[in-house]
Amino acid sequence: xxxxxxxxxxxxxxxxxxxxxxxxxxxxxxxxxxxxxxxxxxxxxxxxxxxxxxxxxxxxxxxxxxxxxxxxxxxxxxxxxxxxxxxxxxxxxxxxxxxxxxxxxxxxxxxxxxxxxxxxxxxxxxxxxxxxxxxxxxxxxxxxxxxxxxxxxxxxxxxxxxxxxxxxxxxxxxxxxxxxxxxxxxxxxxxxxxxxxxxxxxxxxxxxxxxxxxxxxxxxxxxxx
Numbered sequence: 001x002x003x004x005x006x007x008x009x010x011x012x013x014x015x016x017x018x019x020x021x022x023x024x025x026x027x028x029x030x031x032x033x034x035x036x037x038x039x040x041x042x043x044x045x046x047x048x049x050x051x052x053x054x055x056x057x058x059x060x061x062x063x064x065x066x067x068x069x070x071x072x073x074x075x076x077x078x079x080x081x082x083x084x085x086x087x088x089x090x091x092x093x094x095x096x097x098x099x100x101x102x103x104x105x106x107x108x109x110x111x112x113x114x115x116x117x118x119x120x121x122x123x124x125x126x127x128x129x130x131x132x133x134x135x136x137x138x139x140x141x142x143x144x145x146x147x148x149x150x151x152x153x154x155x156x157x158x159x160x161x162x163x164x165x166x167x168x169x170x171x172x173x174x175x176x177x178x179x180x181x182x183x184x185x186x187x188x189x190x191x192x193x194x195x196x197x198x199x200x201x202x203x204x205x206x207x208x209x210x211x212x213x214x215x216x217x218x219x220x221x222x223x224x225x
Contacts, residue, residue, distance in 0.1 A: 116165030123157030
């Protein structure tokens with residue numbers, strides 16, 4: 001017997017209906033669906049330690065937690081059945097990211113080194129996502145799966161960084177670096193935010209794939225009979 005998730009049903013090509021359906025499904029999805037193996041997405045706990053080295057700046061970010069997915073606003077949904085793609089645009093009014101960091105190198109023009117707690121608050125981030133899908137038949141049902149994805153983002157409302165134990169607790173140097181980071185938040189978030197957001201996207205789409213693996217299109221849409 002199929003699981004009844006009480007989700008709105010639309011024709012996949014009906015963008016207006018799909019926007020509403022996706023928006024209404026956000027609370028169900030972000031709260032987790034244990035029956036389908038979908039984890040809690042808000043608050044999201046990162047699976048892996050994020051490590052990257054960009055232009056001489058290295059960062060390790062562990063025990064990451066992301067809050068705010070349940071408040072996203074869906075702006076665009078375009079499901080192209082013939083090309084097997086799904087395009088989404090959404091706005092996150094606020095994201096709060098926290099975790100443990102180890103950093104060394106230079107951010108733009110300033111040297112930085114530290115090992116402690118990191119908190120980042122982002123306001124009004126717009127995200128664009130393109131999913132490429134595979135369609136598979138099983139027991140006369142059609143299942144979609146994510147073959148690959150691309151995403152881009154733009155932060156419009158600002159970002160605020162707080163890192164403890166910079167320069168082994170040197171307050172004067174710490175205050176100078178944090179002031180610089182928060183003054184130049186746009187450039188810093190654009191250049192260094194993607195590896196952390198990549199980790200979040202990886203977990204989101206892993207759980208979307210788990211949902212799709214248990215939700216045949218015949219059961220969740222009006223496009224398939």
